[in-house]
Amino acid sequence: MLASLLLADLTTELTPAVRFQRLLQCLKQEFQCGAVALLKKEEEILRPLAVEGLVKETLGRRFRIAQHPRLATLLSSREPVVFDPRSEVPDPYDGLLDSLEGQPLPVHDCMGVSLYLDGQQWGVLTLDSLTAGIFDRSAKDKLHEATLIIEALIRMTQLEQERLGLRSLSRQNDTFMASAVSGSSEIIAQSQVVTRLLQELDVVAQSDLPLLLLGETGVGKELFARFVHQHSQRAQQPMIHINCAALPESLAESELFGHAKGAFSGASQDRPGKFEAAHGGTLFLDEVGELPISIQAKLLRVLQSGEIQRLGSDATRQVDVRIIAATNRNLQEGVKKGDFRADLYHRLSVYPVPLPPLRERPEDILLLAGHFLELNAHRLGLRCLRLSAAAETALLQYPWPGNVRELEHVISRAALKTLARQNSTGNGWITLEPQELDLNLEPGVTSAPEEEGSPQGRPLLPLKQQLEICQRQAVQQALDTAEGSWAEAARLLEVDSSNLHKLAKRLNLK
Template sequence: MMENLLLADLTADLTQPIRMQRLVGALRAHFRCGAVALLQLEGDHLRPMAVDGVVPDALGRSFAVALHPRLAAILAHSGPIVFPHDSTLPDPYDGLIDSHVGEPLPVHDCMGTRLEVEGRTWGVLTLDALAVGTFDAAAQLELQRLKSAVEATVRVTRLEAALRALRRIRSDMPGSESLPASGAGDILGESEPITRLLHELAVVADSELPVLLLGETGVGKELFAHRLHQQSRRSQKPLVHVNCAALPDSLAESELFGHARGAFSGATGERPGRFEAADGGTVFLDEVGELPLSTQAKLLRTLQNGEIQRLGSDRPRRVDVRVIAATNRNLQQLVRDGTFRADLYHRLSVYPIPIPPLRERGDDVLVLAGNFLELNRARLGLRSLRLSPGAQDALRRYRWPGNVRELEHVISRAALRAVSHGVGRHEIVTLDTPWLDLDGIEPAADCKGSAAAGRPEQGPATMFNGTLRDAMDACQRQCIEQALAMQDGNWARAARQLGVDSSNLHKLARRLGIKPTRGR
């Protein structure tokens, strides 16, 4: 019985993502439908928390209620509501159902219900069925009967997540009683590296320690700095962002600490600096490694005793400011080179936090891509915007030197190209690999694939004398040649067997010296 399954899960020790995923999976099996989604209301948007039967990048999308009349109608009703197969209201999952990727949904039924937790609207539950008549009167009654159990699962999951966070903070920082605000910052992803990072941020946010965020260009250091501030005791006070790389050497001191009248030509009056503006709150020093040495000495004084001195003034001023710094440079190397003060480095790096690059975050790239796809869909007024399976694979395999910022630009550029090439705004726009224009993508071919397909497997008995690149080339060459042999020289079918885009297969084959005959 469905209730027994939900009750069993409630008594099990499960994390929030796993519990939510098991919930939608069980509901999909129970109603024998094509897709189920659980969406949480955040302001005027609904964000998917768990999906089953919907493409993975849906977890990164955010659906504006005003732009999706079906979702708005579900929120407006207290009980289950059904959209019949001939409903004229657009479906928010058009082109996103696993069994019809990139295609308009065929005639189908939809059903949904509003979910309430502790007397407030929490979100919605939606169900899609490709068979007309699936959501009949009996199905609506069944959903109404199970609604309380679903709401109980959501409520227990929220409470357990809060308790886990509180236990972590108390174990890591004895005596701490405050619980960080949930949902602070728009940080997407469920990979192990990002989960560990968010836990670490929650622990250090409640302290007054300086934090040094380390990471490559484009990983989102500013976003994580905002998260730290929002989860801290200073969250109701200002967060002042300073881009140190944009400060001219001659003005850096004045910008940070202010100046007195007559301090320099053009200083016609007193002017407070960024530290005074942030009094009681937080200063975020982005690209701190770019600060001139003379300004570094003044910053060290502020960190040591909480004092600043306006340029041209003899009177020190007290400020109560927490410092979060960020850099994509190796500060230890800068110290060795003499361009960064060692004492300032040690002050700033009381609690260094490395931010993982996108290439180490697994399928988070698809979740983030989903967010950018939905933003561009709304911006361009498209019916639906999604990725082809080949494009998803390309995103997973790309190295992302520019990280999340580069991903955002890639998706935005691809969407604009699609529209500029005459794609209709009322069509389902599917972005394939060539639209992404990613250089250096090579198939992650698996030499064992030929054995699984019935070809004799080449054992590892022979030692390979050469570089790692030579070994990889040999492995890829063997896999491509075997796939072509199995498909009678048909490059398109060989590409599908290897799970790569056909054009990329031809490029790789040319580099490996395989004659790129197109065959059939």
């Protein structure tokens, strides 16, 4: 039956996300297990492409192979591997099963297999169960038989993408986010707004047009700039980053264009500037709106002629540099006020790209949270770091004025606060609750306030998340009215008492 279902999908035109999800649903049903995951190997990490039976934040996690011995074991074998239920080796999904609410796994089976395409290792498929012994010899044989069809399904998906002309995005920018603080250059996103933006930038990257990235603080402007550079013909050349806001006016010219020996006190030798360092590659001018007006005229000359002149030198030098600028300021207002040159603005904004704030892409919040949870778990030496259902709701309700950077700091701070409160790592299991997130949500606030000039106003949350928020509020209100009596609360809500208990457990209210 499993083979027939998978073969049927091979002959059906589906998107990669839908095809992989259908694959996992089929496997979960066939093996009667609690969770299934498909992970792609990318250098030293495994990235989840699809999960079934695991919390949504799992998709944002990146499993470093050296830190997960079970995954390393799967990758080292060409045959399916079944782990002993009594094994004390930690499972990468401990605490992440959707049905366990972040509790440690009492017993569970784990089985998996490495996947190969055209003789090259592609990734792994993992299956987990709460029932000890469910993955017996027959289950192992069944997975072995299904492996070739699973690999064929993955291969078919890749061929369809190539046929449709969808260039496979490299791992450093396919679904990426994170922040400069964490040192990652990956953009993690599932939202349509970011997906469309990446497709647009993939095309724009092929030209040498100046690019102006517009967006609020913390949206990841540098990461999108790196995406463009890595997808351009200049990808093998350097990308030089300069923070214009940190440039004192007295040093700005020397930093950008270099200086000759003796140009000023302390200039003991010739020194190239950032433009020369970026020759053949890309120069990223972050916070370009903060450039001193005196430097703006000299920057304009470089954009017009491609020539620079070192401070203190009469010689000109030709440079071949693609400019990507970024700002959180309204440069058109700056032009009106005389703070920014109109001619420079028009040169830089040949192709302006507005970057969406986090509140306009709520589908990405939990994925990003999962990414930061995984990073902090390894930093703090924890076995599992995850969010409670109430904490997930709090993250989705918050307007995120500081965007992705603020989300990273919130997760890091909450992890440290919770660990400090427990005064030890204990068994290495930590579930973050809303009070540790310290988001200062006002009662009844469920989304960002309407912004001036924004026709959409509040972001629309996925239906499932909206339903959970409403259910949680209704149950809590009924309990308050019934003074804590579950039986009375069930009567007020006109539901069966046992069903109310199950719902409350799922919503993490018990």
